[in-house]
Structures are given as C-alpha cells and as structure tokens.
Amino acid sequence: MKKAVKKAEKATSKEKIGREKSKAEKKSLVFTVGKRKRAVARTVIKPGKGAVYINNVPLNIFGNETVRLLIQEPLLLSGDLWKGYDFYVNVKGGGVMGQAEAIRQSIARGLVEFNPNLRKTFMGYDRNLLIYDSRRTEPHKPPRSSQGPRRYKQRSKR
Numbered sequence: 001m002k003k004a005v006k007k008a009e010k011a012t013s014k015e016k017i018g019r020e021k022s023k024a025e026k027k028s029l030v031f032t033v034g035k036r037k038r039a040v041a042r043t044v045i046k047p048g049k050g051a052v053y054i055n056n057v058p059l060n061i062f063g064n065e066t067v068r069l070l071i072q073e074p075l076l077l078s079g080d081l082w083k084g085y086d087f088y089v090n091v092k093g094g095g096v097m098g099q100a101e102a103i104r105q106s107i108a109r110g111l112v113e114f115n116p117n118l119r120k121t122f123m124g125y126d127r128n129l130l131i132y133d134s135r136r137t138e139p140h141k142p143p144r145s146s147q148g149p150r151r152y153k154q155r156s157k158r
Contacts, residue, residue, distance in 0.1 A: 030113045034105030035132055039094025041102035045110040048086030054103060055090060067100045074108035074129055078118055082111060105129060 030045040052059035052075070059068060075082045087107055091099045108129040112119050122129040138149040 030110050032106045032110040032113065034102040034107070034109060036101040036105065036128075037094050037098040037136070039091060039098035039102040041089055041091040041099065041106040043090075043103075043106040043110055044088045045107075045114075046086050046088070047084060050083035050085065052087045052107075053089065063096065063100070067096060070097075070100045071103050071107070073126070074104055074111055074122065077121055077125055078111050078115070081115055081118070085110075085114070101128065105132075 028047055032043045032045070034041045034043070052071075054062045054071075059071060062068060062071075087110070089103050089106065091103055093099075094102070105128065108118075108122050112122065112130065119130065140146070140149050144151050144153070
C-alpha cells in the first residue's frame with residue numbers, strides 16, 4: 001500500500017514540474033527586480049532579438065568595459081537563450097558598481113523565470129546572481145562619528 005502511495009506522489013510531482021516548465025515557456029512578459037546596496041534595478045523582459053537597454057541606453061555603449069562585462073555575465077552563462085528576449089532595465093540609486101550588480105541580478109532572475117534549469121548554473125557561478133546580499137555599512141558611533149564606526153582616539157603608551 002505504501003509503495004503505491006509513493007509511486008502516485010512521484011507521478012504527481014513529475015506532472016507538476018512539467019506544468020511549471022510549460023507555464024514559464026508561455027510567459028511573454030516578465031518583471032524582475034535586482035538590488036545591491038542602495039541600487040535598485042527593475043527589468044522588463046519581452047520576446048525579441050536580444051537587445052539590452054539600461055535606462056534607454058544600449059548595453060554596448062553603457063558605462064565602462066568592466067561594468068559591461070559584469071552585466072553580461074548572466075547572459076553569457078545562459079548560452080543562446082537570452083538572444084530570444086529583449087531586456088529593458090531601469091536602474092537608480094547607489095554607485096556605478098552597485099548598479100551593475102543590481103542589473104546583473106535582475107537579468108539573471110528573469111532568465112531563471114524562463115528556464116528554471118539555469119538556477120543551478122547561476123548558483124554554482126556566483127550566488128549573488130540570484131540571492132540578495134544583505135550586508136550593509138556599519139553606522140557611525142557618537143564619539144567621533146565623522147571618522148568611522150570603530151575609530152577611537154589613539155592613546156600613548158608612555
């Protein structure tokens with residue numbers, strides 16, 4: 001009896017996985033959000049020709065080379081899957097590198113929506129492609145608040 005129940009559970013779980021993939025394939029529009037420090041990137045992914053626009057600027061002329069390579073990481077890891085979609089990214093807040101990492105996170109999350117098999121690839125490469133990094137700068141303390149959170153006056157030993 002128990003074996004029959006286990007077999008039925010396995011069959012239903014396989015059917016659910018099959019349905020999830022077909023739902024992801026049917027999606028024609030995906031909205032994702034990526035965050036890093038104070039930067040927030042919101043991405044709209046539509047079927048298209050593989051164009052990437054960041055604040056209405058094409059990726060190939062956005063920022064410097066280091067920033068472009070950082071943003072392209074999830075695209076390169078996904079193979080040719082990304083060439084079937086257009087990415088429209090709106091990013092604000094934070095600095096240049098924080099924005100770049102927020103953009104790559106939002107793009108990676110969108111690609112995983114279309115192809116759940118990419119999750120393992122992204123997690124193996126860099127966990128921050130999918131998961132928010134909650135580290136923050138430490139607040140400054142009162143005695144010498146302009147110098148830093150743990151800075152104290154130097155004391156003479158003699």
